[in-house]
Amino acid sequence: MSLGLIIYFADIACSVSALFTLIGVTLVVGYFIFWAARYDEGKYKRPSIACPVIGIILLVIAALIPSKEGIYTMTAAHGIQSMVATPEAAKARQVLNLGMDKIIKNLSESSN
Secondary structure (H helix, E strand, C coil): CCHHHHHHHHHHHHHHHHHHHHHHHHHHHHHHHHHHHCEECCEECCCCCHHHHHHHHHHHHHHHCCCHHHHHHHHHHHHHHHHHCCHHHHHHHHHHHHHHHHHHHHHHHHHC
8 A cells, every 4th residue: 555545544534433433423322312202102112223233333443443643653663564574674683783793792802
């Protein structure tokens, strides 16, 4: 996925989460209002259970959508993970380890 799309999706994630929350709460609350208004001939007629189920599913999805900062952090972590897995990074680690070994060896010889 390109960086431009990631930035776009990160920018709209908060709006989508808010929309799902609004729709979910409306469906759940609307179900109970509609249920209370269905009083007919001394008994309640129960409306379909689909509205609160869909509302709860939307609320769960809204809770699972990460924030803009979370999306940026995940993207950066993925980029760093990809960068560290390159052959150049492995060579750089080897050179760094050899250099550190020489410095440690010189320090231990000079202290004796």
